[in-house]
Each structure stands twice: as structure tokens, then as C-alpha cells.
Amino acid sequence: MNYVGLNDFEKFCIRTVTSALRKEGLESSNLIVGIDFTKSNEWTGKVSFNNRSLHALSDSPNPYQKALSIIGKTLAPFDEDGLIPCFGFGDATTHDQMVFSFHNDNSPCHGFEEVLDCYKNIIPNAQLSGPTSYGPVVEAAMDIVEKSGGQFHILLIVADGQVTRSSSVGDGELSVQEERTIKAIVDASAYPLSIILVGVGDGPWDDMKKFDDKIPARDFDNFQFVNFTEIMSKNIGVPEKEAAFALAALMEVPFQYKAVTEMGLIGHVTVKAKHIVPRPPPTRYTRPTRLTSVPSNTSSTSxxxxxxxxxxxxxxxxxxxxxxxxxxxxxxxxxxxxxxxxxxxxxxxxxxxxxxxxxxxxxxxxxxxxxx
Structure with missing residues (x-):
């Protein structure tokens, strides 16, 4: 790998992750990206992003752009073809039911430069909505793994909030969004798929840190949460923060790859994945004069x-x-x-x-x- 422009700590962290991956026999990896377009992005940057929307575009990168750039730099040695399927969820066209592709023809992005370019083009057109469910993007990732013939994939979800849980949901109960998310993660453990959820913004993230405990027995531990804001707020240099984040996000991947290899999931096709047809990326819209809400499930509703x-x-x-x-x-x-x-x-x-x-x-x- 070309380490030009990286400091010693960055080189150490990247080498630590890459050597651990190669030790387990992983020479190449396939990445899938999911981005959160729920409405809470408008206010969860109050503390961590100067009271701006986490999707705000300017001369300096927003938290989503930063997280994507850091992970992209770290995974570059393992990405042979550079093809990255990218999805958005939680906007007014998908809510908690579907995902949209970054391209109209559902083609993958070619490298992280195109991922970031497409993201910038989508932001002005996206109408943030909700609720938050990670189920649809996990289901879309399973479909991609299935179509690849069971190649190992990493699903990187960058999101600002926990799975929606209304106050009407009682203790010990799960919301509809939690149920779908948990089911998708459990189902995904039958695939060679590692799921990394990166939390940006102010949170709160207490429930997400404990979310793993809500997930019943899986074929292997395929899910991990990383608090981007917490790591990036540490009192160390920016390069050290970025390297520490990359290490925290990817440190479980070698063990997950070893697990799926020993289980015989590499090259295995279940024929159980849902055949997901992502929506096209959102087009420009006229912002409403009052608060936007989620539509009902009845398609005929105006x-x-x-x-x-x-x-x-x-x-x-x-x-x-x-x-x-x-x-x-x-x-x-x-x-x-x-x-x-x-x-x-x-x-x-x-x-x-x-x-x-x-x-x-x-x-x-x-x-x-x-x-x-």
C-alpha cells in the first residue's frame, strides 16, 4: 500500500488491521455503504457539529464525509475492483421500509471518490424523514452477498441515531423498527457479511451500545457499533483520531472473517435473501412550509x-x-x-x-x- 501522506500512528493502525485480516487469509474485501437520511440529522449536530445539520455541505467535510473518507483510506488495500454499492435510507422516499441507490440504474460507485461525489449530489435533493430502521439496508446487503456467490462483504452503516423506539413501546417490548432490524441482523449471520454501524452526531447512543444484547443467538457475532463522535472528540491530534477510529471500526473484521470461513459460509448461497429493488436516488423537491412527517403505508394517501x-x-x-x-x-x-x-x-x-x-x-x- 502507498503510505504517502500518513503519519507513523496512521501507518501503524492501518498495518495492524490489514495484517490481521491477511493473517486470517483475507486478501480482498467487498464494501457496501448505507447512509442515514432521517430527519434527526437536522438537530443531532448541536454539540458535535456547531448546531448544524450533520449533512450540511461546506468547504470542510461533515461527519458523514469524514467517516467515509477514513474507512475508505483504510480499506483501500483490500478493494481490488473498487466497486461499492451505496444506499440511502430514512428519507421521504424510503422511510423505514426501503433503500435508495446512489445511482438511477442501481450500479455501484467506483471507489470512494465517487461515493463522496454521489453523496454530495444527493444531499440537496434529499428530504430527511424517518423513522429509523437498519433492517432495509441490511436486507439489501444480504441480497448483494447472495448475488456475489457468497463472497465476504463488509456493510458500513453511517447513522446519527438509534433505531426508532416510541415512548408507547413498553419495557421489554420491541418497536416495529427494532424487530425488523434485529431480524435482519440475525438473518445476516447466515451470510459472510460483517456489519459495522458508525454513530455520528450527539446521540444518545446508550441503547445502541446495548443493542447487541437484544439480538438473539446468531451463527456468529456479525454486528458492532463504533461511536465516531466519541473517538473524534479525544484530546489527541487529528491524524491519531482518524487512525484510532479506523482501528476501532475494523478491529472485529478479522475475527468475523475467520468465523465465516470456519463455518463454510464463503462461497455458500442460501437462496433465502430477499430480492431487493432499491429506489432511485431522490430528485429535487420543494421544501414544505411546515414540518415533514412520515406518510401512512397506504399508497393512495395524498x-x-x-x-x-x-x-x-x-x-x-x-x-x-x-x-x-x-x-x-x-x-x-x-x-x-x-x-x-x-x-x-x-x-x-x-x-x-x-x-x-x-x-x-x-x-x-x-x-x-x-x-x-
Whole structure:
């Protein structure tokens, strides 16, 4: 590998990962990328990204671009053909049901340069939505592994939030999104597929760190979570942070490759994968004047009706069930906090925000969420 431009620590970390992979017999790897386009990206950069959307584009890279660049640099020695299937999920065209491809013809990107270029082109057109489920992108990855004839793949998911869990879901129960995500991860353990979830933004990530415990017995431990923000906030130099992140993200891959090899999964075809047909990348849209919500599952529902039917916080509960979903009732408590400005403590304000929620703009919504 060409180490030009890398410092000694970066070289050490990359060599550590690559030598461990080669020790287990892995000479080449295939990468699949999944990017989170859920609406929470608009406010989960409050602390870690100067109160900007995590997808904001500027002269300096955003957290998604940084994470992709670092992983791409590390995996370069193992990527022979440079073909990288890329998917987005959680936007207004896919929600928690499907994925979209970075190309209209569902072709893979040629190297990480094209991955990043396509990502930049998609951002202005993407309407962030939700809810969050990693099930669809894991299912799409299984389909790719199946079509490859059982070649070893690494699925890199970069996301800003935990799997959606409404407050109406009781202790010990799973949300619909959690159930689908867990089932997909369990099913994926029958494939030579390593799943790496990279968390960007402020989190919270407590549940994601424990998510592995919710997953029942698998054929092998195929899933790991890495907190990008936590590593990049350490008090060390930027090159050292990047190298440490690459090492943390890929350190389990050698063991996973060894496991799938010993299990005979390399070259094995299950014929059980879903035949996923990704949607095309989103096209330019006119931003709505009020908060965007998730549409119902009924395809005949009009866009205007869809926007008025769902809670704008959890993106799962119907608006007519707002008080039941736990998020709208939350606002009454928020406006009565003693340290808030008197202007926000007026009773008529509280009633207005609860009853007339659809007139609250995105800036106010973000402010309310931060006060939670």
C-alpha cells in the first residue's frame, strides 16, 4: 500500500488491521455503504457539529464525509475492483421500509471518490424523514452477498441515531423498527457479511451500545457499533483520531472473517435473501412550509394528508394519537420549566404549542427537543 501522506500512528493502525485480516487469509474485501437520511440529522449536530445539520455541505467535510473518507483510506488495500454499492435510507422516499441507490440504474460507485461525489449530489435533493430502521439496508446487503456467490462483504452503516423506539413501546417490548432490524441482523449471520454501524452526531447512543444484547443467538457475532463522535472528540491530534477510529471500526473484521470461513459460509448461497429493488436516488423537491412527517403505508394517501397524520418527533405515531405517543404531552412540561424565559411560561403558549403543533416551525421544534 502507498503510505504517502500518513503519519507513523496512521501507518501503524492501518498495518495492524490489514495484517490481521491477511493473517486470517483475507486478501480482498467487498464494501457496501448505507447512509442515514432521517430527519434527526437536522438537530443531532448541536454539540458535535456547531448546531448544524450533520449533512450540511461546506468547504470542510461533515461527519458523514469524514467517516467515509477514513474507512475508505483504510480499506483501500483490500478493494481490488473498487466497486461499492451505496444506499440511502430514512428519507421521504424510503422511510423505514426501503433503500435508495446512489445511482438511477442501481450500479455501484467506483471507489470512494465517487461515493463522496454521489453523496454530495444527493444531499440537496434529499428530504430527511424517518423513522429509523437498519433492517432495509441490511436486507439489501444480504441480497448483494447472495448475488456475489457468497463472497465476504463488509456493510458500513453511517447513522446519527438509534433505531426508532416510541415512548408507547413498553419495557421489554420491541418497536416495529427494532424487530425488523434485529431480524435482519440475525438473518445476516447466515451470510459472510460483517456489519459495522458508525454513530455520528450527539446521540444518545446508550441503547445502541446495548443493542447487541437484544439480538438473539446468531451463527456468529456479525454486528458492532463504533461511536465516531466519541473517538473524534479525544484530546489527541487529528491524524491519531482518524487512525484510532479506523482501528476501532475494523478491529472485529478479522475475527468475523475467520468465523465465516470456519463455518463454510464463503462461497455458500442460501437462496433465502430477499430480492431487493432499491429506489432511485431522490430528485429535487420543494421544501414544505411546515414540518415533514412520515406518510401512512397506504399508497393512495395524498402528500398533504400524509404531512398532517404523523407525530413530527417520533415519526411513527399518528397525530390523532399525539397525546398517546408521549411526545406532544412532553411539550406542556417543557414550557413550564422554571429556568425558561417568562415568555415561554404563559399558559396560552403551552396550549398553542400542544393544540396547534403543525404551526410550529422547524427551528422551534429543534429548540423544544433540546429542552427535553
Amino acid at each position: 402528500a398533504s394528508d400524509e404531512h398532517s397524520q404523523v407525530c413530527p418527533i417520533c415519526l411513527t405515531a399518528g397525530k390523532d394519537l399525539a397525546f398517546g405517543c408521549g411526545h406532544m404531552g412532553m411539550w406542556i412540561k417543557i414550557v413550564q420549566l422554571p429556568y425558561m424565559s417568562p415568555a415561554y411560561q404563559k399558559p396560552n403558549k403551552a396550549v398553542y404549542w400542544v393544540i396547534g403543533w403543525q404551526q410550529v416551525d422547524s427551528e422551534m421544534m429543534s429548540m423544544l427537543i433540546r429542552w427535553k
